[in-house]
Amino acid sequence: MSKAIVATASLAGCFGCHMSILDIDEKILQLIELVEFNKSPIDDIKEFTKKCDVGLIEGGCCNSENIENLINFRKNCKILISVGECAIMGGLPALRNSIPVKECLEEAYLGGPTTGVCNSEKIIPNDEELPMILDKVYPCHEIVKIDYFLPGCPPRAELIWEALVALLTGKELKLPYEVVKFD
Amino acid sequence: MSNNKIKFKIDGKECIADEGLDLWKAAMLNGVFIPYLCHMKDVIPSGSCRICTVKVNGRPMAACTTPLTKEMNDAVVENETPQLEEMRKMIVELLFVEGNHFCPSCEKSGNCELQAMAYRYQMMVPQFSYNFPLRKVDATSPKIYLDRNRCIQCKKCIRSIKDEQGRSYFAFYKRGHKLEIHIDHELAANMTDKLALAAMEGCPVGAILKKEKGFEIPIGKRKFDKEPIGTEFLQEIK
Numbered sequence: 001m002s003k004a005i006v007a008t009a010s011l012a013g014c015f016g017c018h019m020s021i022l023d024i025d026e027k028i029l030q031l032i033e034l035v036e037f038n039k040s041p042i043d044d045i046k047e048f049t050k051k052c053d054v055g056l057i058e059g060g061c062c063n064s065e066n067i068e069n070l071i072n073f074r075k076n077c078k079i080l081i082s083v084g085e086c087a088i089m090g091g092l093p094a095l096r097n098s099i100p101v102k103e104c105l106e107e108a109y110l111g112g113p114t115t116g117v118c119n120s121e122k123i124i125p126n127d128e129e130l131p132m133i134l135d136k137v138y139p140c141h142e143i144v145k146i147d148y149f150l151p152g153c154p155p156r157a158e159l160i161w162e163a164l165v166a167l168l169t170g171k172e173l174k175l176p177y178e179v180v181k182f183d
Numbered sequence: 184m185s186n187n188k189i190k191f192k193i194d195g196k197e198c199i200a201d202e203g204l205d206l207w208k209a210a211m212l213n214g215v216f217i218p219y220l221c222h223m224k225d226v227i228p229s230g231s232c233r234i235c236t237v238k239v240n241g242r243p244m245a246a247c248t249t250p251l252t253k254e255m256n257d258a259v260v261e262n263e264t265p266q267l268e269e270m271r272k273m274i275v276e277l278l279f280v281e282g283n284h285f286c287p288s289c290e291k292s293g294n295c296e297l298q299a300m301a302y303r304y305q306m307m308v309p310q311f312s313y314n315f316p317l318r319k320v321d322a323t324s325p326k327i328y329l330d331r332n333r334c335i336q337c338k339k340c341i342r343s344i345k346d347e348q349g350r351s352y353f354a355f356y357k358r359g360h361k362l363e364i365h366i367d368h369e370l371a372a373n374m375t376d377k378l379a380l381a382a383m384e385g386c387p388v389g390a391i392l393k394k395e396k397g398f399e400i401p402i403g404k405r406k407f408d409k410e411p412i413g414t415e416f417l418q419e420i421k
């Protein structure tokens with residue numbers, strides 16, 4: 001059987017979900033029998049070099065770069081999976097969703113307790129190179145179609161593993177009660 | 184309460200209970216768990232969440248507000264049917280998108296009944312889009328926080344947390360989806376630790392939290408980490 005090709009991305013996430021992928025311990029040896037990684041921080045491939053079977057997305061969309069990246073993943077992956085609370089519902093970055101962006105930026109760069117010293121010129125970063133901050137942090141499935149969801153903060157390694165194996169081998173996915181958790 | 188017994192069936196199981204009891208409790212006494220969120224022992228039911236909806240002779244009814252009457256003799260009650268479970272799951276999903284539920288940062292996580300319901304139904308993602316409403320936190324009380332982002336407007340706090348004279352520490356303002364819980368700050372100024380704890384524990388979600396206390400129980404040891412909601416009720420009965 002040819003290996004399935006997997007790509008991964010961390011959008012507005014903390015890399016915790018990627019750590020959880022690595023948390024499958026020695027099963028990582030079985031994983032590399034099963035899959036080949038393409039664009040991913042795990043192997044540091046920066047651009048897609050071929051079409052992928054599965055894309056694992058960590059993090060929601062908080063800026064324009066996240067959106068471009070996510071759309072690129074959708075174009076290049078047959079199946080897209082939202083991995084973790086941030087991809088699923090914005091997660092902790094989405095705590096800002098009920099506060100206007102302007103207020104958030106002002107608090108972070110102008111009004112915050114440490115800004116007096118570090119940002120004496122009172123600049124809100126505005127370089128053209130910087131991605132635009134979105135009005136809200138969006139769950140991935142509100143931007144592109146997402147095929148599957150794996151909740152958790154991060155999702156248990158067992159959940160990611162079982163789901164991947166089920167998906168790639170066609171094995172039935174049985175989820176014990178302890179495995180589906182939101183924290 | 185009369186001692187007349189009412190006989191009925193839930194999903195084919197023969198049940199018998201005292202006339203006048205609510206159907207939710209009657210089911211429980213017969214070893215049948217009906218999912219719930221706004222109901223609690225020894226408090227007048229409010230029937231606000233509708234998670235406990237069952238079908239009585241084909242008709243949807245909230246189990247917690249349905250008393251066993253003579254007419255219910257030989258009633259056929261449906262509880263765990265795919266249709267009812269699907270509807271309950273949908274209510275849970277609606278509650279998640281209607282408020283702001285950031286479980287990873289919530290002190291109630293692991294002990295939360297709403298979350299436990301989502302676990303029961305293995306909710307991977309709500310099928311509705313998130314509202315991200317703007318809701319205010321009230322942290323001005325000496326003993327408790329009120330975080331309305333997580334409130335499901337079940338009014339358990341209003342119904343159960345009272346002083347010796349029967350005055351509620353909580354009240355509501357506006358109705359329907361605009362309903363907001365408020366603290367009676369005059370009363371709450373002298374709230375005891377015991378009552379603050381009861382308020383926190385009675386709230387099915389993490390909307391009422393006791394101050395100077397949090398994340399006490401490690402992950403893995405919390406109420407719903409290993410066992411689904413309903414397990415302990417049924418164990419109590421046995």
Ligand code: SF4
Pocket residue numbers: 283284285286287289290291292293295296297298333388389390
């Ligand atoms: S109240 Fe319950 S569902 Fe809401 S954030 Fe807290 S743990 Fe999650």
Ligand code: SF4
Pocket residue numbers: 333334335336337338339340341364385386387388390391
């Ligand atoms: S604060 Fe808690 S107990 Fe009170 S209405 Fe909201 S969810 Fe219910």
Ligand code: FES
Pocket residue numbers: 218219220221222229230231232233234235236245246247248
């Ligand atoms: S438990 Fe019966 S309506 Fe909420």
